[in-house]
Amino acid sequence: MHHAHRISLNRHLVFFAAGACLIAGACDPADGNPEPDLDAELRPLLDSQGVESVVAPPEQDPALVELGQLLFFEKELSGRRNISCATCHHPLLGSADAQSQSRGQGGLGLGPQRVLGDPDTVFLARNALSLWNRGVPGWDVMFWDGRLGGNPTDGYFSPAGDATPQDFSSAVAAFSIIPLTPDEEMRGFPGELDVHGNENEMAHLTNDDFADIWPLVVARAMGVPEYEQRLLAAFPGASAAEINIVHLCEALGAFMIDAFTALDAPFDRYLAGDDSALSDAEKRGALLFYGRANCSACHSGGLQTDFGFHNVATPQVGTGRPEDAPYDLGHYRVSDDPADMYKFRTPSLRNIELEGPWMHNGAFEDLEDVVRHHLDPEASLIGYDDLQVEPELAGTYHPEKNQELLDLVDPALAVEGEPLSDEELADLMAFLSALTDPSSLNLFHLIPAAVPSGLPIDD
Ligand code: HEC
Numbered sequence: 001m002h003h004a005h006r007i008s009l010n011r012h013l014v015f016f017a018a019g020a021c022l023i024a025g026a027c028d029p030a031d032g033n034p035e036p037d038l039d040a041e042l043r044p045l046l047d048s049q050g051v052e053s054v055v056a057p058p059e060q061d062p063a064l065v066e067l068g069q070l071l072f073f074e075k076e077l078s079g080r081r082n083i084s085c086a087t088c089h090h091p092l093l094g095s096a097d098a099q100s101q102s103r104g105q106g107g108l109g110l111g112p113q114r115v116l117g118d119p120d121t122v123f124l125a126r127n128a129l130s131l132w133n134r135g136v137p138g139w140d141v142m143f144w145d146g147r148l149g150g151n152p153t154d155g156y157f158s159p160a161g162d163a164t165p166q167d168f169s170s171a172v173a174a175f176s177i178i179p180l181t182p183d184e185e186m187r188g189f190p191g192e193l194d195v196h197g198n199e200n201e202m203a204h205l206t207n208d209d210f211a212d213i214w215p216l217v218v219a220r221a222m223g224v225p226e227y228e229q230r231l232l233a234a235f236p237g238a239s240a241a242e243i244n245i246v247h248l249c250e251a252l253g254a255f256m257i258d259a260f261t262a263l264d265a266p267f268d269r270y271l272a273g274d275d276s277a278l279s280d281a282e283k284r285g286a287l288l289f290y291g292r293a294n295c296s297a298c299h300s301g302g303l304q305t306d307f308g309f310h311n312v313a314t315p316q317v318g319t320g321r322p323e324d325a326p327y328d329l330g331h332y333r334v335s336d337d338p339a340d341m342y343k344f345r346t347p348s349l350r351n352i353e354l355e356g357p358w359m360h361n362g363a364f365e366d367l368e369d370v371v372r373h374h375l376d377p378e379a380s381l382i383g384y385d386d387l388q389v390e391p392e393l394a395g396t397y398h399p400e401k402n403q404e405l406l407d408l409v410d411p412a413l414a415v416e417g418e419p420l421s422d423e424e425l426a427d428l429m430a431f432l433s434a435l436t437d438p439s440s441l442n443l444f445h446l447i448p449a450a451v452p453s454g455l456p457i458d459d
Pocket residue numbers: 072083084085086087088089102103104105124125126127128129130131134141142143144145172175176179180185186252
């Protein structure tokens with residue numbers, strides 16, 4: 001009743017104000033309602049925080065992109081020839097795998113249907129990261145906890161330590177040295193045969209034998225005539241003996257940059273000057289995001305990330321990291337600084353709708369719950385239900401860590417004034433959906449018809 005009364009009151013106001021808004025220029029052109037001039041508020045707010053159109057990555061060499069696409073879907077690079085990058089970063093699954101934590105080599109099926117499969121198959125410690133916009137200049141920090149990064153000027157660091165090659169063109173290209181090496185991820189365990197029933201020549205090495213593993217991966221590629229020919233054509237300065245892991249990674253990087261750059265969301269069009277690109281709800285959501293809800297304290301700039309590390313008290317659920325199982329201490333394990341306990345890299349929120357479940361451990365399967373968690377971490381931790389992670393991970397919620405998480409939570413996680421109303425939360429969600437690039441909704445064309453090894457493709 002109360003609600004209905006308010007609506008009819010508004011109608012009167014509309015009628016009354018219809019003439020006035022023509023003069024003031026404050027009408028919403030879509031429905032003629034007198035709206036506050038949202039652009040007059042939002043544009044200066046964005047300017048004051050330096051939120052500008054995102055600089056697109058440089059154009060990638062088409063020969064490299066094509067080669068990278070094949071390698072990305074190529075299971076020949078994995079120890080048992082049973083898993084490719086695309087298994088966990090699938091174009092139709094938001095460049096991730098739709099699981100809380102990825103199932104590594106030996107897993108069966110794809111996406112939400114994937115199961116552990118072979119007896120030795122395990123969960124990777126974290127949620128598969130999406131690959132959107134990783135080629136944007138300045139994206140120099142990789143992993144949920146920042147354990148790899150760099151750029152051509154300052155050089156690169158990674159879990160491979162001193163063995164980390166330095167001649168990469170970007171951090172996203174450099175990243176590819178990593179997933180190929182862990183036994184549980186792509187390399188395989190000793191004693192397990194490959195899909196043809198042959199021995200896996202990489203299995204006897206250990207995970208930190210980086211420099212010994214990479215040449216074996218390169219040999220897998222060079223053993224397929226089409227890859228040898230494509231690699232030599234793409235890198236005319238290198239002889240067959242000189243082709244190394246950097247060349248493979250550069251091709252993978254070129255493909256990831258070309259395929260997953262997604263900078264044509266409604267929000268991009270708005271940043272480029274088109275006031276009509278966002279709806280009123282999306283603009284109100286942006287005003288909250290960059291204003292009262294304080295999201296941009298961490299999710300700053302056009303990509304909604306400061307590339308910094310913060311503790312937002314995400315529930316400790318899942319396997320945890322092997323060194324701290326069943327917990328995950330985040331950036332602390334990289335920096336060794338106790339002030340970094342439970343901190344994770346602020347995720348970019350581009351295409352955020354497309355890559356659930358969310359957080360470093362896939363703790364939440366509903367995007368609105370992620371936002372509610374930020375707005376009231378304590379209530380979220382108390383009410384947290386681990387039925388939303390994979391059935392195999394049920395019972396892995398560790399509420400005994402909640403108090404410590406809350407004691408250390410980032411103080412920037414604070415709404416100014418009253419808690420957000422339901423309408424405001426809906427506006428905030430509308431803004432998040434304005435970060436989706438419509439062209440990312442169907443990336444079917446990225447799946448090759450076949451790969452040179454003839455092995456099956458995840459599609
Ligand atoms: C078994 C699943 C799996 C496979 C296979 C896999 N990844 Fe990943 N990928 C992940 C997970 C999980 C993360 C996040 C790991 C972390 O932060 O601890 C990740 C992170 C990344 C990132 C970092 C993104 C960022 O924002 O920091 C890149 C780039 C990437 N993977 C590329 C690749 C490439 C290229 C391949 C193939 C050579 C590959 N991945 C194979 C699961 C996988």
